[in-house]
């Protein structure tokens with residue numbers, strides 16, 4: 001599925017802050033007064049795509065309530081459908097679309113091609129599922145997806161005895177020749193480039209004859225909360241999974257239970273809106289905030305105060321209040337020294353915030369985000385510096401120094417979080433034009449609508 005070019009409705013809340021699709025892209029609206037917004041957000045990408053895989057491998061039908069409907073989740077649905085999984089949409093109670101009943105295939109069948117788009121979850125979670133299907137499954141995706149590392153998934157499946165045809169560069173495209181079963185057992189992988197290699201194997205591991213005893217051999221492992229999320233979703237479905245030591249996970253063989261699940265709102269997609277409170281002034285509230293969660297976006301309640309925000313927690317909601325304005329009318333955003341190795345997903349939006357701070361910031365621990373939708377370190381440095389910023393790329397992060405920013409184009413590189421980062425900068429800097437706001441459809445097709453609502 002290709003996302004159609006976004007066509008924004010005419011939007012002119014302040015006369016000067018027009019949000020329109022021009023030939024060059026989307027003119028980001030400027031915040032001309034403090035915001036005071038209460039917003040509801042659609043479901044989590046990471047939870048939806050895990051629950052889709054687990055529901056398809058389960059021992060009976062499951063309902064996903066309030067799942068995310070976006071490019072990444074629809075690609076996952078299509079991938080599972082092409083292997084024989086049944087799906088029925090059911091009216092949902094929330095405001096963001098239907099619930100989804102997932103009916104596992106009696107037998108998963110290959111002889112198909114899976115389009116991964118640019119979705120890391122599809123390209124890393126689906127190959128083990130394809131190996132459990134009978135017949136060949138070819139994996140491919142967007143041009144940008146062909147640059148994302150896949151070697152750990154490919155080598156893992158080979159080590160498990162699965163036959164694969166690939167380009168030998170450790171990237172898409174490749175073909176998995178599924179035989180309908182995987183023996184399983186002990187396996188070593190280097191997941192330093194992405195936690196998704198680990199999650200992908202754990203999600204299918206209970207369906208291997210001997211389960212899985214997986215060890216990570218690399219020096220670092222990014223995005224640990226996402227592995228915790230995988231473990232938690234498995235446990236909810238009755239799978240025995242343990243981590244006897246750091247970097248090792250054991251999944252017992254056995255059925256994956258059919259369970260109806262509620263998908264939490266996407267807390268990483270809360271980031272641009274909560275960050276907007278610091279940039280525009282005022283406050284932004286996100287409703288439906290879970291009291292307990294494995295989502296890494298929950299760390300925003302601790303991260304944003306480091307930039308000077310005040311965070312208020314009430315049952316089911318989080319409110320972020322802007323810092324006090326400085327004596328000279330500045331935003332009062334503080335510089336930070338952050339290790340974001342656990343929360344690399346939040347780095348683009350937090351880097352945009354840091355670029356609007358009064359003090360320098362250093363964000364480290366995020367070398368792996370060079371392998372996200374684009375090389376996010378290079379992209380952030382290029383786009384911020386293109387607007388007059390003073391950003392230095394480090395091996396594993398960014399050094400961001402205060403500098404006055406000016407109008408200009410902002411390239412999204414087909415990356416939803418680069419697009420929302422451009423929108424954040426545009427709140428403070430008139431004349432920022434994001435070339436591909438439609439890329440937000442990867443995980444949040446309602447982005448511009450919610451952004452408008454926030455600014456009203």
Ligand SMILES: O=C(O)C1=C[C@@H](OP(=O)(O)O)[C@@H](O)[C@H](O)C1
Nearest residue numbers: 046194195196222223226344345
């Ligand atoms: O498992 C997941 O749902 C994800 C894991 C993380 O990937 P990396 O470990 O590659 O950072 C995260 O950044 C990505 O957005 C989603």
Ligand SMILES: C=C(OP(=O)(O)O)C(=O)O
Nearest residue numbers: 118119120121345372373
């Ligand atoms: C890295 C991300 O996505 P993906 O699931 O495609 O890896 C992200 O959403 O920030």
